[in-house]
Amino acid sequence: MSEDRSTPPPEGSTTPTEPQTDAAGQLPALERSVMGSVGVALMGAGLRSARPIQKLVLGSVGAGLAAMAATGRNPLATALKIRQTPQGEVLVSDAVTIGKPADDLYRVWRDLAGLPRLMTHLKAVEALGGRRSRWTVEAPTGTVSWEADLTADEPGRRIAWAALPGAAVENHGEVLFRPAPGDRGTEVVVRLAYRPPGGSAGAIAARLFGEEPAQQLRDDLMRFKREQELGFAPTTEGQSSARAGGQA
């Protein structure tokens, strides 16, 4: 996940790299300095303001930002459970157990062009030959596209990929397939890391505007599980109720 992309993990590696969560939750230096300047500017504007409410609001928001810059922590990011690496990447991971053999599930994921069916925020993945592919996602600002390489492909065990340097949204990720204990099938673990435009503030803004990668991933994994175990998604769409139109 957070391995340096200049040295991709050796193929056939059996221990997936754990995401390097920064224990102290330190903000990257650039973000700290921007936050500090904005905070001080807001505090200044607040002190100069003639209106008491404005003084209070600007002053406290400014003081908050300045404190974040000084301590290097973004308490909002922590509160919103946004996980970050020291390099400023946002980490998203989740896992689900599916009552199917690992090989079957691996095959579905390995068909990269089919991934948009599993991961709804993906618009398209085109195989470009070799290990290269082109990924397109729907973003609030329009569609965003980048090229990526497979960095690991271990049939029935692990698939990893990384965007080429300079991508619009720098990202990398992996999906692991592990046999579950007993007869429970396969544990599917997905780990994604990306560099959100705007750093942790950008990630928070995205979260507040309803773009929640962690929830999207959870929904994607549950949809995948249900597709594999049931062959369909349970629904109440169109059932009767006493609401307008009589539909739920």
Added chain:
Amino acid sequence: MKAIVWQGANRVGVETVPDPTLLLPTDAIIRVTSTAICGSDLHLLDGVIPSMEKGDILGHEFMGEVVEVGRDVRRLKVGDRVVVPFNISCGVCDPCRRGLFSACDNSNPNHRMAEALYGGVSGGGLFGYSHMYGGYAGGQAQYVRVPFADVGPHRIESDLRDEQVLFLTDIFPTGYQAAENCGIVPGRDVVAVFGAGPVGQFAARSAQMLGAAHVIVIDRVPERLAMAEAAGCQVINYEQEDVLVALRESTGGRGPDHVIDAVGMEAHGHGPGALVDTAKQRLKLSFDRITALRWALLSCAKGGTVSLPGVYGGLIDKVPMGAAFAKGLTFKMGQTHTHRHIAPLLSRIEAGEIDPSFVITHRASLDDAPDLYRTFRDKQGGCIKVVLNPWG
């Protein structure tokens, strides 16, 4: 069709809504012949269960006749007479395969709501029981859509009356599972049941069927206590006696070997704890009022089991955890895995071991339901259990 609809806290009404249709090939449509109001519907009426929406069709205890099946339904056919478990289960996920039907991984389309509240995992869907549990339309209606029709509905082939089998959908298995969870040693163990509502009544009789040496039932409503007494239970009216003292005396100072809390989150009770609970629930600081749970932990014997069929919703505090630890108690709880109890309990009914209709005090048409919801909630007119005829 006619249906009972949630219109907001403390408001239910009869409304005309569209007939249900098959939404998936694994669905069936049932023409409801009998349906009941459950004690847990009262939590919906009171507005303490989150994620209800105005216009939701209520009801999770119902039975009837299959009138339509989807093209992938194999086990059921039109004309079958069925009882339907209140929980909706897919039958193929790991919990379902282990018989933990209420913990189904796949049947709740709104899994994310329940995950947010319940530690990242969601149980299965429930009929007519909030959007957190799937938002499925319920069965207090003339017709109902039943998802996973090959998994839930159980055919009734004998000529038992509706009233004798209807409660296999929820309260009988719920009371039975509560007693089964106690691991009763026949001829030796004393079981106390808090709450003599319908589930408490079935828990007490199930404890007897499983061989309990003695069953003690605690409530405050005279007709409920009388019903338990008629079944051969000792009864304690907690408004007239100090319940903890009475239980100690009745068990030679040991306490009951197992305690079933068939009350759940809206316990009445009295004392400072009950006042604090009520205040916090009104202020939305807490979902639950837990007098019954406190009494259960404080009264239970060393090494005993506290079995919780009563519904709890949120975070609770002032739980006597020290007492539970000191006595080495075991907790068993959760929604009923109804599917696995229906066949064995049906055999007991067919064998004449129990006639579940004993619990019914009120019979009415769907139109009378809104009044009866209040009658049942306020425990007026001797009301213990209401059965509705959607066509009467």
